[in-house]
Amino acid sequence: MQASRLVSQYADMILRISYQYLKQTCDAEDICQSVFEKYLTANLRFQSPEHEKAWIIRTTINACKDHLKSAFFRRTAPLEEAEAIAAAPVQVPDTDLLAAMKRLPRNYRISIYLYYYEGYSAREIGTMLGKNEATINQYLSRGRRKLRTYLTEED
Numbered sequence: 589m590q591a592s593r594l595v596s597q598y599a600d601m602i603l604r605i606s607y608q609y610l611k612q613t614c615d616a617e618d619i620c621q622s623v624f625e626k627y628l629t630a631n632l633r634f635q636s637p638e639h640e641k642a643w644i645i646r647t648t649i650n651a652c653k654d655h656l657k658s659a660f661f662r663r664t665a666p667l668e669e670a671e672a673i674a675a676a677p678v679q680v681p682d683t684d685l686l687a688a689m690k691r692l693p694r695n696y697r698i699s700i701y702l703y704y705y706e707g708y709s710a711r712e713i714g715t716m717l718g719k720n721e722a723t724i725n726q727y728l729s730r731g732r733r734k735l736r737t738y739l740t741e742e743d
Contacts, residue, residue, distance in 0.1 A: 594624055598641070601706060602648050608697045609652035611690060619651045626651075645706075646716055649698070688738035696731030699724055 602623050606616035626647060634640040689697055698717070702708045708716070710724040717724070 591624070591628060594627060598644050599624075601641075602644065604701060604705065605645065605648045605698070606652055608689070608701050609649070609694060610655065615655065619648060619655065622651055623647050642712075642716065645702070649716065684739055685735075688735050691738055692731055692734055695727050696734065699727040700731045700735070703728055 599620060602620040603613075603616050606619040607613060610616055610619070623644060627644070632643070634643065689700070692700070695717075699710075699713055702713045702716070703710065710728065711721045713719075714721045714724045719727075
């Protein structure tokens, strides 16, 4: 019962945050599974649903950072480099916005996602990421500016 509630409530959010960090669906799915495993085995008590959601987001971000620091990640080549050897890949249609988001620096991507898709304020995002509110506002401003540039380039 608890696991199905978690999956229905948080799986999409965890996958989206992980994808913004890792830029690969398979890695994002692994992070999602590890976050759920950590939640279910930790026997945690939360003060409110907002506290639980913040814990999930913080744990997801930390898991992504750990993955990026891991020796496995640093020593593996992206699948795109093996594309010439492998069979023709299935093309997943990218929206212009998603393609532009992929081009943004990580701090801009994560800040924009949390602000626009999860509805957090700059202050709340700053707390989650360990940054000042002014820094997050700067990430949002610069990220929007870069997105606008990327999207107008494609037109």
